Amino acid sequence: MNEARLKLFNGxxxxxxxxILIFASLVAWSIHSISEKLPANRSFIIKIIGENGEHRQxxxxxRNEKLAVSGKxxxxxxxxxxxxxxxxxxxSCPCQTCVNxxxxxxxxxxxxxxxxxxxxxxxxxxxxxxxx
Amino acid sequence: xxxxxxxxxxxxALAVLLLVRQKQHLQVSKxxxxxxxLMDTIITIRAYPINSYEAVNAGFGAFVDVEKNASFYQxxxxxxxxxxxxxVMPDETFLQIIEAAKKxxxxxEGYFDPSFAVLQLAYGFYGxxxxxPAASEIEKLxxxxxxxxxxxxxxxxxxxxxxxxxxxxxxxxAGGIAIEKAAAIMRAAGCSAFLIDDAxxxxxxGKKPDGSPWKIAVRDPxxxxxxxxxxxxxxxxxxxxxxxxRFVVIDGKKYGHIMCPKTxxxxxxxxxxxxxxxxxxxxxxxxxxxxxxxPDFAQEWCKQNTVPALFLTADGKIMLTPGADKYFSRIKPx
Numbered sequence: 001m002n003e004a005r006l007k008l009f010n011g012x013x014x015x016x017x018x019x020i021l022i023f024a025s026l027v028a029w030s031i032h033s034i035s036e037k038l039p040a041n042r043s044f045i046i047k048i049i050g051e052n053g054e055h056r057q058x059x060x061x062x063r064n065e066k067l068a069v070s071g072k073x074x075x076x077x078x079x080x081x082x083x084x085x086x087x088x089x090x091x092s093c094p095c096q097t098c099v100n101x102x103x104x105x106x107x108x109x110x111x112x113x114x115x116x117x118x119x120x121x122x123x124x125x126x127x128x129x130x131x132x
Numbered sequence: 133x134x135x136x137x138x139x140x141x142x143x144x145a146l147a148v149l150l151l152v153r154q155k156q157h158l159q160v161s162k163x164x165x166x167x168x169x170l171m172d173t174i175i176t177i178r179a180y181p182i183n184s185y186e187a188v189n190a191g192f193g194a195f196v197d198v199e200k201n202a203s204f205y206q207x208x209x210x211x212x213x214x215x216x217x218x219x220v221m222p223d224e225t226f227l228q229i230i231e232a233a234k235k236x237x238x239x240x241e242g243y244f245d246p247s248f249a250v251l252q253l254a255y256g257f258y259g260x261x262x263x264x265p266a267a268s269e270i271e272k273l274x275x276x277x278x279x280x281x282x283x284x285x286x287x288x289x290x291x292x293x294x295x296x297x298x299x300x301x302x303x304x305x306a307g308g309i310a311i312e313k314a315a316a317i318m319r320a321a322g323c324s325a326f327l328i329d330d331a332x333x334x335x336x337x338g339k340k341p342d343g344s345p346w347k348i349a350v351r352d353p354x355x356x357x358x359x360x361x362x363x364x365x366x367x368x369x370x371x372x373x374x375x376x377x378r379f380v381v382i383d384g385k386k387y388g389h390i391m392c393p394k395t396x397x398x399x400x401x402x403x404x405x406x407x408x409x410x411x412x413x414x415x416x417x418x419x420x421x422x423x424x425x426x427p428d429f430a431q432e433w434c435k436q437n438t439v440p441a442l443f444l445t446a447d448g449k450i451m452l453t454p455g456a457d458k459y460f461s462r463i464k465p466x
Contacts, residue, residue, distance in 0.1 A: 049169060100377055101377055108174045112169065117167065119167050127347040129178075129332075129334050129336075129349075130351050131350050131370045131372040132351035132372050
């Protein structure tokens, strides 16, 4: 039986080759599909608008971290939680509307008086917008 | 051996073709996303194709135009002049805002009312700290200084005249007007598909290149998760009003900024109300109006006016108006 199989393969190298090709394609396809389903790395653009125009800073993959930036009215602290959500933890602005916006995964955050904006960068698997 | 090299060559050629096609697909399916600080908030536009920068830039111009007219805070705006000098000759955009505000004030039976700014002022919404006005002050303001149709009139020359003691804030409708203008500009500029997001007041139209629907999440204010989804291939306007972003705290209690036309006090029926409409002006004005309505009245009013809405009540119940389940999906279990 084994000899018969070997003969078959010896006689048809194309068949072996195509079998390897199909197997390799399946493996590559599986890897591609799995990688598409993995959570995307979230990056954020932080825009600081001051008297000298707009300054942009890109940050990526933050977890359990805080970042202090200098806005028009003083320090604005941006915080990331364990799941990569972001919020404005504190601001020197009088209204505190930005702090009240709470945690956000998808929608932008802004401190208007402080001139600070935190904008999650879109990925292909994210939603298009959040109504709030 | 030659055959093996032949196959290898074929595989490499196919791989190159696949990579090129994938790159082209990414270029075509990726939107241009641009956010700017305008009208005291963040405006975001997502547009296809990715080279729509000029159309997007022109779209933002509509927000600049509306802000110049309707900003409550910018001292040189037409609204600021009206509030300060009690009269102003409205230019085209400002007249459009006033007329739209009057239309939705009447349609909503007075629940949408830009003249409630005087009540918001009494509660400290325009200052640094909240304050609780006396009952007699609220009653007097409600009877003497509120009622948009009564407070804002036109003389024979078309001059807009604001009654003494009254105050107007177009924050509940100006965003919708700006979105509508921006959409018209972008459409005319040849932008094939786009979404305009004015801090949660949303308009989208056109087909995305990958054929997927536009996906909008309704924020759950209790945990900042997703309360429901709206997925549509057809153009829609979506707007949400809530008590969780703009409020004052007085003696440890939160007071939202949307006032009841019957009592003159902040309404406490809901945490959020999301409304769907066929145009962004209606969605913007009606989400505020419906938020101010008591639940039974709101259900009946929405049914009569065919306004699909999703309510999250103050005690955590989720309610839909008749037919709204066609628009809202994946609603969070109660």
